[in-house]
Amino acid sequence: MFGLILDVTARIHYALRGLMPTNVLLDALHTRRGLKWGVPAMLLAVPYALAAVFCTSQVEAGGSGWFNLLALIFAWNALKFLVAGPLTLMRLLWVLGREANARRRAARALLGEGFGPELVEEPVLTSRRA
Known part of the structure; x- marks a missing residue:
């Protein structure tokens, strides 16, 4: 029974x-291309925090x-973006x-195979058998 509940919960x-926009954006931030946008994305926490303050003031009023x-x-969304930046x-x-x-290892491998240092800048993937 517990396994069924856990399975249904995971699927949901x-x-x-x-479908959640903040989770889609955070998933995009955690890709290789998106990592550079993590710190600027922290700024999205500001509107979320302001919206939370507005909603709280509405309840108090x-x-x-x-x-x-x-x-x-x-x-919660503001905290997610604040944590995602660092x-x-x-x-x-x-x-x-x-x-x-990886670049250093590739350069050492090329130097170890007898290639000159001028080829270290742009590694060439050729066979020595030709």
Whole structure:
């Protein structure tokens, strides 16, 4: 029974994940091309925080209780973007480091095969048997 509930919950979660705009944007930020946009995307937390404050003030002024739910959603989205900025920056630095190491390893491999240093700038994938 517990497995069935867990399975249904997971399926609903992944079905709705593609429909939520903030999750779609955060998924795009975590790609290799999107990592550079993580820190500027932190600025999206500002409108979400302002919307949360507005909804909270509406509730305090005697508005509908549904504004509490909206305030919670807006605050959650603001926190997601605030956390995504530093995470994508750290991940970008890690990826750039791995790419630099791969370039260095490729250059060492070319030098080790007897190619001259002038070919290290642009690695050529040719066979020596020809």
